[in-house]
Amino acid sequence: MSNKRKRMDTLYRWMTYVASSIAVIVLSMIFIFVFKNGISLLNWDLIVNDYHAQFYNGGLPETVTFGTTVAPEDLDSNVYYSEKWGLALEDDLDREGNPMITVAFITADSPLHNINDKNNIDNEEFELNIGNVVTSIKFNDKPSALTVQGAENMIASLDASNDFREIVFSSLGGGIRGSLITTLYLIGITLALALPLGIFTAIYLNEFSKQNKITNLLRSMIEVLTGVPSIVFGLMGLAVFVPLTVRFTPADSANILSGSLTLAVILLPIIIRSTEESLKVVPDDFRNASLALGANNTQTTFKIVLPSALPGILTATLLAIGRIIGESAALIFAIGTAVKDDISIFGKSTSLAVHIWSLMTDEPANIELASTIALIILMIVLILNISVKLISKRFIRRFE
Amino acid sequence: MENIIFEIHNLDLYYGKFQALKNISLNIEKNKVTALIGPSGCGKSTFLRSLNRMNDLIDTCNIEGDVLYNSENVYNQKYDVINLRSKVGMVFQKPNPFPMSIYDNIAYGPRCQGVKDKKTLDTIVEKSLKSAALFDEVRNRLKESAMGLSGGQQQRLCIARAIAMEPEVILMDEPTSALDPIATLKIEELMNELKKEYTIVIVTHSMQQAARISDVTAFFLMGELIEVDETNKIFTQPKIKETEDYITGRFG
Numbered sequence: 001m002s003n004k005r006k007r008m009d010t011l012y013r014w015m016t017y018v019a020s021s022i023a024v025i026v027l028s029m030i031f032i033f034v035f036k037n038g039i040s041l042l043n044w045d046l047i048v049n050d051y052h053a054q055f056y057n058g059g060l061p062e063t064v065t066f067g068t069t070v071a072p073e074d075l076d077s078n079v080y081y082s083e084k085w086g087l088a089l090e091d092d093l094d095r096e097g098n099p100m101i102t103v104a105f106i107t108a109d110s111p112l113h114n115i116n117d118k119n120n121i122d123n124e125e126f127e128l129n130i131g132n133v134v135t136s137i138k139f140n141d142k143p144s145a146l147t148v149q150g151a152e153n154m155i156a157s158l159d160a161s162n163d164f165r166e167i168v169f170s171s172l173g174g175g176i177r178g179s180l181i182t183t184l185y186l187i188g189i190t191l192a193l194a195l196p197l198g199i200f201t202a203i204y205l206n207e208f209s210k211q212n213k214i215t216n217l218l219r220s221m222i223e224v225l226t227g228v229p230s231i232v233f234g235l236m237g238l239a240v241f242v243p244l245t246v247r248f249t250p251a252d253s254a255n256i257l258s259g260s261l262t263l264a265v266i267l268l269p270i271i272i273r274s275t276e277e278s279l280k281v282v283p284d285d286f287r288n289a290s291l292a293l294g295a296n297n298t299q300t301t302f303k304i305v306l307p308s309a310l311p312g313i314l315t316a317t318l319l320a321i322g323r324i325i326g327e328s329a330a331l332i333f334a335i336g337t338a339v340k341d342d343i344s345i346f347g348k349s350t351s352l353a354v355h356i357w358s359l360m361t362d363e364p365a366n367i368e369l370a371s372t373i374a375l376i377i378l379m380i381v382l383i384l385n386i387s388v389k390l391i392s393k394r395f396i397r398r399f400e
Numbered sequence: 401m402e403n404i405i406f407e408i409h410n411l412d413l414y415y416g417k418f419q420a421l422k423n424i425s426l427n428i429e430k431n432k433v434t435a436l437i438g439p440s441g442c443g444k445s446t447f448l449r450s451l452n453r454m455n456d457l458i459d460t461c462n463i464e465g466d467v468l469y470n471s472e473n474v475y476n477q478k479y480d481v482i483n484l485r486s487k488v489g490m491v492f493q494k495p496n497p498f499p500m501s502i503y504d505n506i507a508y509g510p511r512c513q514g515v516k517d518k519k520t521l522d523t524i525v526e527k528s529l530k531s532a533a534l535f536d537e538v539r540n541r542l543k544e545s546a547m548g549l550s551g552g553q554q555q556r557l558c559i560a561r562a563i564a565m566e567p568e569v570i571l572m573d574e575p576t577s578a579l580d581p582i583a584t585l586k587i588e589e590l591m592n593e594l595k596k597e598y599t600i601v602i603v604t605h606s607m608q609q610a611a612r613i614s615d616v617t618a619f620f621l622m623g624e625l626i627e628v629d630e631t632n633k634i635f636t637q638p639k640i641k642e643t644e645d646y647i648t649g650r651f652g
């Protein structure tokens with residue numbers, strides 16, 4: 001008997017080991033996958049750059065003074081330099097993995113400092129900058145030098161030609177600045193809508209309402225809503241909030257506001273439930289003590305119960321923000337899938353999660369960039385998590 | 401009748417169908433300590449809570465009969481319960497300071513009544529803490545959390561908090577049952593001081609405590625008031641057999 005018992009105990013113990021190892025391995029594999037694919041593209045430029053590249057055509061004035069700066073000695077093997085033009089070009093890969101040629105540096109006496117914008121003569125700030133992508137250089141006396149021929153050919157063509165026509169260049173596209181700003185807008189507007197509504201509803205349900213059939217019905221309806229797939233809410237957003245915002249705001253299609261409204265509806269039941277939970281754990285001792293001191297119900301709720309429930313409400317807020325950042329299904333309907341750089345509350349746009357969706361539905365799918373965005377999302381959530389923990393820790397230390 | 405602060409006539413109290421108090425009639429005298437004793441579940445705490453209408457918070461609770469506070473029926477529909485509770489303070493079994501600073505704990509009651517002036521609040525806090533014999537111990541940490549105090553200190557803080565409302569009556573529901581003997585002693589000394597200014601009604605499980613501090617003792621059993629008399633008479637010559645049995649430890 002005792003031997004059998006021992007074997008069973010060992011078995012149970014090992015089951016817990018195995019189960020937790022599998023869980024840890026699966027979770028870390030997701031992290032490793034995202035990290036391995038995404039880390040190579042992760043840099044500050046990605047975060048601050050526009051998604052859509054801006055193309056420019058630069059021409060030169062009639063008279064050109066060529067530069068005389070000698071090539072520096074420590075040129076990398078993939079960098080090619082033209083002394084005459086004071087320009088160094090570099091072979092590189094863009095965010096989709098295709099070859100591109102970027103400007104490595106421009107010397108101070110380069111004639112390219114005098115280029116003018118052919119499409120907009122009045123553009124005073126027009127300039128070729130380090131990091132710009134050079135698509136082609138066109139000449140009047142010979143064929144254009146193109147990206148596919150490489151930086152070396154482009155420099156050689158520049159040196160060989162005497163009749164320069166124009167240089168076509170662009171900013172580096174593929175950045176996520178627009179989606180990042182949209183995500184921040186979504187967080188701000190959604191929380192501003194859903195938090196007060198949710199918290200006050202929870203206070204009503206837990207502190208003021210009589211516990212009867214109606215409030216119980218309300219509670220179970222809220223519970224059901226937490227389990228509804230978000231795409232259903234997305235449909236509702238498309239059917240209700242998009243027309244509403246189009247009718248009453250300058251918007252003319254799905255927009256950030258309709259997306260925020262949809263997200264607020266998704267979050268409302270979650271916020272109500274978790275706020276109610278944190279109100280429930282506030283001991284009745286506090287309520288009794290406050291009431292016995294001649295405070296009324298409202299004073300008791302807002303001066304005693306609510307502050308005590310604050311750490312719980314903060315956690316609910318964090319969960320809500322996580323949900324906003326991560327939500328994609330509902331937003332595909334409610335704010336659209338077009339990646340935008342100029343963000344307006346009343347315009348179409350994508351959040352980071354929808355940006356991933358949009359990249360993965362492109363042909364071909366860009367897994368690297370999607371993983372990089374996933375990595376950025378993970379980091380945002382991590383930072384939020386830590387900061388909320390620190391805040392609630394401060395509260396707890398003050399009170400207990 | 402001048403000395404009577406609470407007059408209770410034929411009080412019946414039901415929790416749903418269960419009758420917790422049966423036809424209680426009792427007068428509580430001003431500036432005296434009245435002790436309510438009896439075995440667990442005899443209704444003494446329920447009776448105490450019906451004096452400041454804390455039973456209102458229980459949905460199933462139903463009350464019949466009159467509780468006259470300064471000759472006014474507190475169960476009258478129009479009676480201002482907020483006013484009642486600010487005049488009849490309460491100290492609970494478990495010390496329950498609010499999770500805020502010592503100062504804010506004491507100032508909470510007056511603030512809820514609309515006192516905002518800092519100097520007035522400072523005076524109230526200091527006076528209340530002195531009355532509760534706590535001021536010297538916490539003088540330098542008024543802004544610190546009340547949760548950092550010991551159990552006995554927390555209970556005296558709760559008494560100070562009740563005093564800050566300048567009540568006429570302080571109800572105490574087994575105030576020392578969660579405390580060690582030394583803290584208990586301090587609270588009892590405090591009660592002896594407080595009875596000069598306040599009327600105290602205390603529920604206690606400790607017969608010795610009732611004997612030490614109270615002037616009048618009421619014995620409850622199964623929701624009924626069995627006997628009420630001056631404390632020394634109850635403890636020396638009880639008129640009713642159940643009282644004697646309980647006091648001598650034959651049951652309960």
